[in-house]
């Protein structure tokens with residue numbers, strides 16, 4: 001649970017030094033630098049440093065994420081740096097943050113979301129519809145694979161791992177006719193011009209948290225939450241709270257195609273979600289809208305959507321059944 005701008009009774013003095021742990025990929029570094037710049041403008045006297053590190057998710061590139069135990073693969077080393085005091089904050093793509101965080105860790109804040117859509121990238125084709133039979137499409141996500149297989153059974157879907165630059169390189173060397181990536185990462189790295197088409201939320205619903213940044217901290221250091229509170233973006237916080245609740249209720253793993261996307265505007269939230277089989281032949285889909293004013297309201301809507309999916313038989317699509 002995140003407290004927005006919690007006005008503490010005892011004034012907290014501004015930070016004098018903050019160390020941000022980050023993965024070393026270009027996107028992760030962009031995100032860490034963005035957080036550093038925001039902190040520097042909030043606290044001009046604060047010394048803000050970035051500690052770059054490699055995670056297991058960056059090292060293992062020859063296997064599908066779903067096969068190497070996707071959960072937390074990109075965050076564990078960063079959490080270790082927080083635990084031994086080498087860093088105060090860890091910046092993550094919220095999509096990569098497990099739905100249930102380990103004991104002692106929490107989100108300090110959720111920052112404004114970039115474009116949450118998936119993007120179609122290709123050198124030779126303008127859209128998925130233009131791809132000929134047998135064309136190879138690269139994606140590392142079972143969620144994207146499932147929708148592609150159901151809509152375009154004539155395409156060949158093949159795994160695509162590595163950081164953004166690696167993935168673009170594989171496309172440019174002709175290993176794939178097209179690839180699907182999160183628009184957010186491409187835009188952040190100045191690669192927006194490579195996007196040939198934006199995939200609509202229906203049916204290409206993104207993963208919970210896609211496009212948003214989450215900053216992780218140790219629960220034992222509550223002053224950090226206070227310092228970072230101004231970086232929270234309310235529409236994003238409410239949307240991702242609902243999305244992450246859906247995902248958490250369904251076991252939130254990378255081993256099953258699972259999508260959840262919410263928007264919030266003037267107290268009105270809309271949310272859509274699906275759970276599907278990898279071949280795209282079976283799917284449960286739910287959408288809902290409600291008046292939402294607080295994180296608790298958003299989570300209640302997420303819970304209702306998860307229950308709708310479960311009522312449709314979503315548990316049968318989950319590799320380990322329902323959690324708990």
Ligand SMILES: NCc1[nH]cc(CCC(=O)O)c1CC(=O)O
Pocket residue numbers: 093094095096180181182184185209210211212213
């Ligand atoms: N799973 C890897 C990952 N984690 C975050 C992003 C993109 C940026 C974002 O969603 O914030 C990506 C790459 C992708 O899905 O194309």
